[in-house]
Amino acid sequence: MHISEGVLSGSILITGWAGTCAGLAVGLKKTDMNKITRTALLSSGFFLASLVNIKVGPSSTHLSFLAPMGLILGWGVFPAMFVALLLQALLFHFGGLLVLGANNFIMGVSSLSVYLLFGKLIRNSDSKILVMALAFISGALSIILAAFLAGVFLTLSDSNFLTAAKLVVIAHLPLALIEGLVTAFMIGWLKKSAPEFLL
Amino acid sequence: MLTKILFTLVVLVSAASESFAHGTGFRTSELRAISLEFFYSTGEKMSYREAKVFSPKDSKFAIQSGRTDEAGRFAFTPDSAGEWRVIVRDEEGHQCEAVINISEEWLTNRENKENDKVITAQSDSPEGIELIIRALLGVSLIFNLAAIIRIRRAAHAH
Numbered sequence: 001m002h003i004s005e006g007v008l009s010g011s012i013l014i015t016g017w018a019g020t021c022a023g024l025a026v027g028l029k030k031t032d033m034n035k036i037t038r039t040a041l042l043s044s045g046f047f048l049a050s051l052v053n054i055k056v057g058p059s060s061t062h063l064s065f066l067a068p069m070g071l072i073l074g075w076g077v078f079p080a081m082f083v084a085l086l087l088q089a090l091l092f093h094f095g096g097l098l099v100l101g102a103n104n105f106i107m108g109v110s111s112l113s114v115y116l117l118f119g120k121l122i123r124n125s126d127s128k129i130l131v132m133a134l135a136f137i138s139g140a141l142s143i144i145l146a147a148f149l150a151g152v153f154l155t156l157s158d159s160n161f162l163t164a165a166k167l168v169v170i171a172h173l174p175l176a177l178i179e180g181l182v183t184a185f186m187i188g189w190l191k192k193s194a195p196e197f198l199l
Numbered sequence: 200m201l202t203k204i205l206f207t208l209v210v211l212v213s214a215a216s217e218s219f220a221h222g223t224g225f226r227t228s229e230l231r232a233i234s235l236e237f238f239y240s241t242g243e244k245m246s247y248r249e250a251k252v253f254s255p256k257d258s259k260f261a262i263q264s265g266r267t268d269e270a271g272r273f274a275f276t277p278d279s280a281g282e283w284r285v286i287v288r289d290e291e292g293h294q295c296e297a298v299i300n301i302s303e304e305w306l307t308n309r310e311n312k313e314n315d316k317v318i319t320a321q322s323d324s325p326e327g328i329e330l331i332i333r334a335l336l337g338v339s340l341i342f343n344l345a346a347i348i349r350i351r352r353a354a355h356a357h
Contacts, residue, residue, distance in 0.1 A: 003292035033352050040345035044338045051334060053241045062241065083341055091333040092325065094240070154292050167290045 001064050001172075002050075002088070002103055003150060005096025009157040016102025016153070020082065023108050027078035038197070039080045042069055047084035050094055054178060061175045066142035067135070067183040070111035071119055072190075072197055077111045078104065102153055110145035114138040122187060123198050132188040139183025140176040147172035231305070234274040237267055237287045237295050244271035245295065248287050255281025255301075277301045 008016070031039060042065075049063040069077045082104050088094040095103045118138045125131050151168035190197050237245035250273040251261035267273045267287055277283050280303045288294040325333055 004288070004294035006286075006296065007288060007292050007294050033348060036345045036348050037342075040341050044341050047337050047341065048334060051330070083344065084337075087337040087340060091337050092240070092330070150292055154290075168292075171291055 001062075001107065001146060001150070002085075002095035003099050003106075003153065005099050007157065008099055008102055008153060012153055012157045013098055013102060016099070016105045018101075019105035020078070020101040020108065023075075023078035023105065023112070024082060027075045027080075027108075030074065031076040031079060039073060039076055042073055043080040043084045045069075046081060047087055050088055050092065054175075061172075061178075063182065064107070064143070064146075064175075064179065065182070066107055066111040066146060067114045067138040067179065068186050070113070070115035070142065071122060071135070071138060071183075071187060074115050074119065075112065077115070078108045081108050081111070106146050106149040106153065109149060110142045113145055114142045117141075119198070122191070123195075128188060128192070131191045132184040135187035136180040136184035138180075138187075140180035142183075143172050143176040143179050144169060147176075228276060230276040230278055232274045232276045233283075233299060234272055235285060235297055237271040237273065237297075239293065244269070245287055245289065245293075246271055248289050250285060250287045253284040253286070255279060255283060258284070277306070280306060 046065050046069055049065045052063045054061055054063065069080065073080055082100075085095060085100055085104050085107075086097075089096055089100055118134045122131055122134050122138075125134070147169045151166070154168065187198070237248065237250075239245060245267055246269050248267050248271070250265055250267050252263040252275045253259075254262045254277070256279065263275055265273070271287075273285060273287065275283075275285065277299070280301050283299045283301055285297045285299070286294060287297075
């Protein structure tokens with residue numbers, strides 16, 4: 001999911017940073033500092049999730065928890081992800097410091113989108129099956145959105161938009177299914193055991 | 200007349216030899232090759248990925264390009280001393296850059312196996328116990344940051 005250093009063009013890197021700075025500004029304003037421990041917990045989960053490798057056929061991928069992050073933190077996903085991505089770049093060499101803005105923007109927007117689309121529906125729904133179904137869609141959609149945005153960023157840096165975007169989206173379809181299942185069970189459990197966690 | 204015929208013959212022979220110049224051939228190169236293996240942090244090989252080689256003389260235009268093989272291998276033959284870069288990338292935005300310092304001695308002394316130390320296996324990402332330590336450090340930093348924010352807020356409230 002991380003775009004490596006040196007792949008994106010200068011103008012796309014600046015665009016990514018501009019989007020991330022805007023997201024961080026709103027995110028920090030909207031984050032309830034009394035619930036900062038919750039933000040730290042999810043940021044840690046996101047930071048560690050990249051280390052969990054899952055074999056999908058001949059290749060392997062790793063979890064990202066984009067949808068649970070969005071559904072629990074809302075706009076607070078931007079600062080939570082920023083810290084995690086910064087530490088991933090410094091400690092694991094995933095992504096990089098220059099490309100951090102673009103990576104944070106791609107993942108933050110995807111995570112926030114599913115919160116804005118399904119957050120309220122999940123919070124207000126009483127049906128366990130509906131909650132799990134919506135959470136599954138959120139999990140899968142967040143990955144597809146992130147892959148699509150990554151494809152757009154890559155193509156705007158290079159060329160051949162449709163081919164690159166299509167390839168990236170197709171490559172992430174197995175992860176989308178896995179994230180959908182993980183999100184469905186995670187949000188289903190939270191809705192039952194700790195509904196106050198969902199924004 | 201004889202001069203004209205001779206001249207025509209010379210022109211024809213040169214034209215014929217020019218056309219034969221497009222033949223092909225091969226021989227074993229005297230240069231030593233460097234073979235690298237590229238992989239993801241998950242351990243998966245970077246198979247059939249786009250690879251580019253940049254020489255010390257020109258860091259902008261690739262001197263060689265191609266694809267890695269099934270095992271993620273890519274080989275090239277440096278012909279001058281300096282910093283050579285091999286960049287392998289996929290369509291998903293992952294990129295690995297290998298920087299190899301070639302010395303004059305490495306280029307000229309083919310027998311000395313010690314020179315092979317120029318090519319050191321380097322993993323871009325930490326592994327094993329180092330990875331665990333870094334993961335724990337990262338989690339610790341995140342919670343310490345949260346604790347600092349909480350303490351500052353509490354102090355501000357008083």
